[in-house]
Amino acid sequence: MTAYNTIAFDPSRCELCNDCNACMTACSQIKAGTDDLLHSRIKIVAGFNGNPPELALCRQCGDPECTKSCPSTALTKNPETGLIDWDESLCIDCLLCTVGCTYGGITYNAELKHVAKCDHCDGDPACVKACPSGALTYITSASIFNEQHEREDLFVPGLSACQGCNSEMIMRHSLRKVGPDTVLATPPGCIPGMGSVGFNGTTGTKVPVFHPLLTNTASMLAGVKKQYNRMGRNVTAMALAGDGGAGDVGFQSLSGAAERNDQILFICVDNEGYMNTGMQASGSTSYGSWTTTTPVGTEMKGKRTSQKNLAMIMMNHNCEYVATASTAFVEDYYEKLDKALAASERGFAYLHIYSPCPTGWRFPSSQTIEVCRKGVETNFAPLWEYERGGELRFTHSIDNPLPVEAYLNLSGKYRHVSKEQLAHIQEQVNERVKSLKRFAGLN
């Protein structure tokens, strides 16, 4: 199976254009040479009660219902493109396909006197090009799965992470990619806590794993790596640490290893606090966040200080490779992981992955990826990379971000946030982007 292209729709961006209809006009133009929206095969419809707009468009289904309802074989799934092709010469206009489709993806066009559906404009969709807000994007779906699914998951099944845990996803994805020639360190935190280091003499990991102290992860790994080098064996010394284990308690050893440019792949899984011990705040906890040590009451309204930007601090160590990543943008993460892995052969590589936590942040477990995505799209958690000697480079556009509420509104930990706090957070986000831009040589 190959990866197919798809037209992705982001309603929260679509909302910004105030019913511009640019996509529908472009579709009508290219398909029928008119502005009459009757001919558009993509239909944006108003959401209810102030909700964002909704979409009716052929999803080019993997297991399409329209083709099954079609008595004439006019509709078929093209194995090359993944598109559902419609053959006018076969169609008998019975409209049974419109019964099968529950997306409004194929509908009768009274002027054409036939059904019509989206065909991705032969791989160059006019609607996407016309969309001014970035709500429509033309992307390749499922390529990551197709490339990676043959690799072995090097954690055992049945780790006891919370439902919807982002950290578990990060661990499994990362180690699967890095591969079996790895020695893994997981300092105290959710990652060993869910069973990856194991107990009673068995481990939850299919590579050698150890459980350093919070304080000495990077220095222990440096020693392990040196010993393997001496033995002439090439192994990856890898850490999967929480933000506390990396940036607070474990910071001096981390900073030391980065400064010495030790050959380590250090991955920080940042869930903004000490979540597995009861949701205490850390240095990475963002301003305004509710935690058990930054409660919301008459005086205090969540955390009073801002988070430190650990990724930028690491970049200022001038080590081999530093990048931020998010599980909502896995393609981007995989590319960075490849680079980090290569860099860790030369010296210190550091990946900082934003890891929204459904349990500690108070959002439904089904929303993890959505929270990740909104973090990036609001510029709250911008994606960038840095290679030693080079400049910082954004890997996801920081232009036209969504307002930061789009991210904050998703998590219960910001529920109490006042207008003033919100304005403050937005300002911080803007400031942080400004300073990142300076490192990127942009203004």
Place this chain on the structure above:
Amino acid sequence: MNTTHYLIAGASHAGLEAVHRIRLVDETSPITLVTRDAHAPYSPTILPYVVSGQSAPERVVLRKADYFTQHNVTLISDNELVAINENDRVASLKSGDQWQYEKLLLATGADPIIPPIPGLSETPFHVLRTMQHAIDLREHAGKAKRAVVLGAGLIGMHGAENLRHAGLDVTIVEMCDQVLPGYFDPRAASVIETAFNDNGIHMVMGSRVVKVESQDNGCRITLENGNSLEADLLLVATGVKPQLDYLKGTSVQVDQGVLVDRNMRTDAPNIWAAGDVAQAADFYGEDKVMMGILPDAVTQGAIAAMDMAEDHALAPYVGGVPINTYTFFGQQAISVGQCMADAQLEELTRTDDDNQRYLKILLKDNRLHGISSINEEMDAGIMWQLILRKIDLTPVKDAFIARPLETGRALMSSTWR
């Protein structure tokens, strides 16, 4: 004796969907597909277009031969299930071959009903259910001038229109006072009837045929009121009924069709039934019903197969909802769900006679019960889901009544996310 894990009788919508669903979760167990037809699989719905010449038989094959080899399916055509020994799980075919199965799906569809009209059995006439029927009818139509069609159901109406397209003088005789009874309300039916009249088809409504006589080059049809019609081509389309002789001696319970539960299981162990052959739960009431429509054959075939293959994603059948998308002389009549109001239903209608448009919405407790239309853009699949999911329209009722298309789209789109 031959053995197979899955034995499926019938290679049309229900049977083919079952093969597809089984192979999604079970790539290896042998599947054997037996069909009475000698032609490669096709849809009965296409047949009127074969008659008119619009569709070429070789271009409307639902699955090519290589599909079956690729999916490790043994296809046996031009043969027939004739008996079942449910205790030994053995099916006998017309050829005399016997197949031992683990699981058996009956997807044998329905056959035309031949009404007991005096003289009919001695007169040459056509029916329309198989490709061979269509080919014969097409050949005959090429030589004929005057056709009479008995029955104004879907098959009769499609047949009549396509005979007209083929250049014949066509008369439809129907017992009821309206065309497509049960599918459309009298108002929609009258629009359809008018279009038929306008296109030169004679509509003889509310009339019973009392006698058919064979004549040189055709037949004479006598009506209840004494009038008679002459034709050189007679198409009988007075309904369909499953042919279930192969069930003799089994514990499978039968009413109008094979009675099945919500997983499409019959009363006999290891035997399922789906599609036009089955009589399954009604969405609206307690009695089991015959659906006789293509989308439902697909749904039922899928459910049966998921149960047979022990697919955990199986969601039991929620009941049949009548659905018809009927195109006639370039116009569209669509009906999803109930089409006739009763005392419990709220009825809203809108007509636009100038543009031949008509819309009717039936609601119960602010939930959609049925929607039908003539020449209105409509997403039948979305309306079907609104009914099946019993989506509460209270917060959007005004919008739905004013703009069912857009509102339906927005509702479904928000449900997906």
